[in-house]
Amino acid sequence: MQFSFRLGPGEEFAAPPVDASAEPSPTEPVQLTLTRNGTQVVSVTAYAADAPLAHANTGLANGRYGVYRTTADIPADELASATHAQTALGDATVFTHPYDECTNSCKHWTVPVAVITVAHPKDPGFPTLVIAANHGEIDVDGLRSLLTRLAS
Known part of the structure; x- marks a missing residue:
């Protein structure tokens, strides 16, 4: 998935560490974390449309976050x-x-969440982009503000 994002002061994107010896899965989510002055603000994730759904998106707790492959989830x-x-x-x-x-x-x-249905995905197997503040680092208005900084 390709997109650009206008970073604000003290902001940067980071990718989680990847085990180079592990065989990548075609349904593995792609994730970035937006930080501001070293503090996580949101996670930005693309899930494969056919990725297995490990759990229902209810009762989210203790490291079990929502998985939104499409708005149907x-x-x-x-x-x-x-x-x-x-x-x-x-x-x-x-x-x-x-x-x-x-x-x-x-x-x-x-937790505010935005599930973006990508109008023209480069890979139709990844039709959405999910932006979530997993510990409520920002509110809905803050999330909406971040959405205005996205570009295709």
Whole structure:
């Protein structure tokens, strides 16, 4: 997937470490992390349309994040309250979902997510781009602001 993004002050993209000895999977997600002054802001992920869905996108907690191959993977109650934003890449479905992390105590976040249906994907096998603030680092308005900085 090809896109460009106007970075703000102190922002950069980083890719997770890759095991060079591992055989890549054609359904493996492609992921980048946008950081600002060293702090994660959002993850940007492209999932293969035919990637296996390891879990339903409900009850997200303790490192189990949503996997949105297309908008069809958005739970019905979250889709019902979603809004839309037009981006340079295509229509974005913007919604929030709860996320928890618990050990001896729990922390709760409301995570803003945008599932962008790419109008002209270079690889039809990766039809969407997902942008999510996994620990609520930004709110929905902050996510919408990031969407305006995308370019095809």
